[in-house]
Structures are given as C-alpha cells and as structure tokens.
Amino acid sequence: MSMKSADAALRATAPARAAAPVRTLARPSLLASLAPALLGLVVPGAFLVLWWGVVAAGVFPPSVLPSPFTVAAAAFDWAFGDPQNGGYSGTLAQAIWASGQRVLLGYAIAMALGVAIGVPTGASRLMGHLVDPFIHLLRPIPVTAWVPLSLVFFGFGFKGAVFLVALGSFFPIVVNTIEGVRGANRSLVKVGRMLGARGWRLLWYFILPASLPSVFVGLRLGMGISWVLIIVAEMMSVKSGIGYTLLDAYSFGRFDVVIAAMIVLGVMGFLSDRVIVAVQSVALRWHREVSIHAEQ
Amino acid sequence: MPSNETRDSDAILRCERLDRTFVSRDAGENRVLQDINFEMRKGEFVVLIGPSGCGKSTLLNIIAGFDRQTAGLALIDGRPIAGPGPDKAMVFQDYALLPWLNARENIEIGLKMQRMPAAQRTETALRFLELVGLAEAAERPVYKLSGGMQQRVSIARALALEPKVLLMDEPFGALDAFQRAIMHKELVRIWRATQATIIFVTHSLEEAVFLGERVVAMTPRAVGLTGELRIDMPRPRDPLSPEFAAVKRRLFEMITSHLTEEVAVFAE
Numbered sequence: 001m002s003m004k005s006a007d008a009a010l011r012a013t014a015p016a017r018a019a020a021p022v023r024t025l026a027r028p029s030l031l032a033s034l035a036p037a038l039l040g041l042v043v044p045g046a047f048l049v050l051w052w053g054v055v056a057a058g059v060f061p062p063s064v065l066p067s068p069f070t071v072a073a074a075a076f077d078w079a080f081g082d083p084q085n086g087g088y089s090g091t092l093a094q095a096i097w098a099s100g101q102r103v104l105l106g107y108a109i110a111m112a113l114g115v116a117i118g119v120p121t122g123a124s125r126l127m128g129h130l131v132d133p134f135i136h137l138l139r140p141i142p143v144t145a146w147v148p149l150s151l152v153f154f155g156f157g158f159k160g161a162v163f164l165v166a167l168g169s170f171f172p173i174v175v176n177t178i179e180g181v182r183g184a185n186r187s188l189v190k191v192g193r194m195l196g197a198r199g200w201r202l203l204w205y206f207i208l209p210a211s212l213p214s215v216f217v218g219l220r221l222g223m224g225i226s227w228v229l230i231i232v233a234e235m236m237s238v239k240s241g242i243g244y245t246l247l248d249a250y251s252f253g254r255f256d257v258v259i260a261a262m263i264v265l266g267v268m269g270f271l272s273d274r275v276i277v278a279v280q281s282v283a284l285r286w287h288r289e290v291s292i293h294a295e296q
Numbered sequence: 297m298p299s300n301e302t303r304d305s306d307a308i309l310r311c312e313r314l315d316r317t318f319v320s321r322d323a324g325e326n327r328v329l330q331d332i333n334f335e336m337r338k339g340e341f342v343v344l345i346g347p348s349g350c351g352k353s354t355l356l357n358i359i360a361g362f363d364r365q366t367a368g369l370a371l372i373d374g375r376p377i378a379g380p381g382p383d384k385a386m387v388f389q390d391y392a393l394l395p396w397l398n399a400r401e402n403i404e405i406g407l408k409m410q411r412m413p414a415a416q417r418t419e420t421a422l423r424f425l426e427l428v429g430l431a432e433a434a435e436r437p438v439y440k441l442s443g444g445m446q447q448r449v450s451i452a453r454a455l456a457l458e459p460k461v462l463l464m465d466e467p468f469g470a471l472d473a474f475q476r477a478i479m480h481k482e483l484v485r486i487w488r489a490t491q492a493t494i495i496f497v498t499h500s501l502e503e504a505v506f507l508g509e510r511v512v513a514m515t516p517r518a519v520g521l522t523g524e525l526r527i528d529m530p531r532p533r534d535p536l537s538p539e540f541a542a543v544k545r546r547l548f549e550m551i552t553s554h555l556t557e558e559v560a561v562f563a564e
Contacts, residue, residue: 185392190362190388191388192409194381194386195410196381196410197409201409205408209394289437
C-alpha cells in the first residue's frame, strides 16, 4: 500500500521523464552487419562473370586465357594434388613457405635497420645531415637495378632474394621513421626532457612511441614492396617459390597456373597487410582514439 | 617592503637583470624580457600576469630550462638553471600527457626517469593521484578522461617529481568556466597540502586574484617587471565579493596604466 503510493508520488513528480521516449540502441540485424562484406563481393563477382564471358566468347585462345573454372582447378591441384603426379601438383605449400621465409627475413632486416637508422636520423640534426642525403640519393634507384650487384655479391638463391626484399622495404620504413620522429609532438618531447629523460631514454620512452603512427605507415608500404621484390628475385635468380613457379608455368604455357600464382600473391600480400594492421590496431589504440577525439 | 623581505637566503628562485632578445631575419631584434629581477621564497604561490606578448611565458620557459636568457642570471637554489629537469616541473596548457599510457603510468614514467624502483613508483603515483582526486581513474587511458581530469593527472605527474618549483603555463586555459572554477579551488587545496612553490602564468585577472599570494604583472616592451601586488585576502576567496572585485580593479589598473597607448585602447 505504502509502496504503491510512493510509486504514484514518484510518477507524479516525474511525469516528463515517464513520458520521454525510451531510446535504445537498436542492435543491427545480421543482414545489415553483413551488407558491407556482401557489397565488397559484388565487383569481384562481376569481374569473374566478365572474365568467364570473354573466355566463353572465344576472344582469346583458351590456352592463353583459361576460364575461371580452369584456374580454380589448377589452383586446387597446386594446393592439394598428389605430388606423385609431378608438375605443380601439391607444391603450393612449399612455394608459399619458400617465398614467405625470404619475405619475412628480408622484411625483418629492413624493419630492424629502418627503425634503428631512422630514429637517430630523425632525432639528431647531425645524424640527419649525415644520413639524409645518402638515403635520398639511393632511394630513387629502382631496386630491380640492384639485381646484377646482388647476383655478384649474394649469388643465386636465398641470400640474394633476402637482400632485394630487405633493400626495397628498407626505404619506405626508414623514410617514414625519420619523418615520424621529426614530426613527434614537440610538447611530448619537452615533457620527456622535463621528466629528466636524456639520450636513448628520451628516444625510447617518448620519441619512438610518439612516432609509431608514421613508422607503421612505412611498415605497411614496406610489406607491399616486399612481395613485389620477392617475385622479381625469384624470377631472376631463385629456383623455388611462387615467383619461380609463375615464371616456370609461363615458360610451359600453363597460364592457368600463372593466373593461380597471381591470385596466391594477391592473397599473401593482402593477408600480410592484415597482420600488420592488426598489430597496429593494438599498438596504436591510443592513436586511433586520439584521432577520433580530434575529429569531434 | 616585500622585495626586501624576499631578498633573504630562503629564496628558492632568483632572476637577476634577466634579458631575453629574440633575433629573427624579418622582425629584427625583439627584446621580450629586459632587466627582470624576480625572487620567490619556498612555498610561495606567485601568479605572473600580463597581456599577450608581455614575456611571461618566455620567463617561465627560462625558469623551466626550455629557453635560455640572453643576459643576466637565473638561479634555482643558488645554482644557475642549465636545461630542463624534474626540479622545475611544468604543467602545460595542453596537458601533454603521453596518450599511450594510462593515468598511473603517466605519473610513473617521470619517476622511472628518476630511477625510482618499480614498487615505490606505483605507490607514489597512486598517492599523488589520490591527492588530485583521481584515485579511481588510475588505470584509465588518459584520452578517455575529460580536460579537467587530464590536467589533474598532469599536476599529479609534476608534483610526484617533488620539484623545487612547480611551473604552470596557463594550465586551465582550455577548460570551460565551471571546470576552471573547480580546478582553482582544487589547486589551492593541493598547494596547501603539499606546500609546493608555484609560479602560475595567466592573463586572467580573476584567476590571478583567486590564486595568488603575490601577483607579478608584466607588460610588453617594459623594462623590468611592471608591478607587484600582495594579496592578503583570506581563503577561500569569493570571486563575487566586493573585496575581490576591488583587488581585481587595482590589478587591472596597474597593468593598463603601463600599457602603451595603442595597446591600452584595445584593452578598453
């Protein structure tokens, strides 16, 4: 009874609140949440249909432009076929591993050197004057132009491929690291000095974290270039890997395998970029949040 | 009388005949500070006030060690200031917290640079967060905190260094009027609790009169400091009281009477 009257009194004192519409965040339907992904499939789907149509119409001989189904069959055989059958059957994993380890090692070297050279170059004026011009002189030389020297110094095979990958991805990483350090928020550097940080402690605890957003730009660009260069290296000087398979298939007129290899390269590049983006989204959570706040 | 009183040995900060001239190609020589003599004793709360361009931030930056005087002496505890360091902790207008650290870590990083052991760092950081009323926010990322809360973290970071002087460069300029009023009261409380020596730079008369034990006025292109006002009004001060308004008026007149005509016209 008393409860009821209290309840009534509450309602009487707060009519506006009772009348106010209750706003809830509507949970998006499954279809709505899938829509972007589905939309993303529209253009590739249309492309496949076009491809298939061109092949069916006989615009090019099927030996040069196989249909999507032929390519899918070749890719399947490449991935899961019995290696006893010879040819490319069942060798995809090996090819990915061969290319992948070269990319990973070359990229790791580029990352270590790029950051190790980029941070002091960006932070110290003297280092900048010493190193900057050299980097910007070397950078415009296409990495493919290094192939002859690479062959002389590292020979055919693993080392030469790693060298080309490291060299190519080094430049975007080092340049973006330098820029990131130079552009590091000046007031954060001031804070570091005020807190008593000097030398490498200032670099490590204040300047490097502040420059990470730019470093990650370099890391993504570098990874993209890595996959370009591993193919160049494998086409020119190595006898295994996806790039080698691609060139080999071309010389045998197996364009189904050539196209399958291209698709594998696209997927590998895409996946490795996703890995970096995933690391970045954890490491730079603060940066994303700060940027979002800045936009408000 | 006050200047004689502070000329004794417990002066923690002393500037003597300080000059700062900026030379630039297009503007030529710009004498921002000229013959500045200034002293502070331990535990004092001094407000530096003046219109834009009067050199108050330049003076603060010299004391902080971020800038260097062209001539004259700047001494802390009798020793010349040579570069920034934790004995002259600064609270910046833009807070300047490290966005990749949480509130507690932002305080600990300073202690880490002082090579304090980890356990003691955490304990100290939490103690100072408590002091500024942010004990609950210790583990929150700083970018999720409001402007007022971020400035509290920044104050805690500076105080945890146990600086000889705490330098505050228009620290509440980015806050709205209500948050600013709260922070003024909080700062007075924190100052009393820690007995810190504070130099507070502002261009707000109200802020100066509310906070300062002593307000030092500066004006652009002046030789020396423009004037000084000791404020003995009891605390807590009421910004809406007639006494407060009277002090504010005196301060305003002290500054504007020294402004060159051109600036004074704008001030009116």
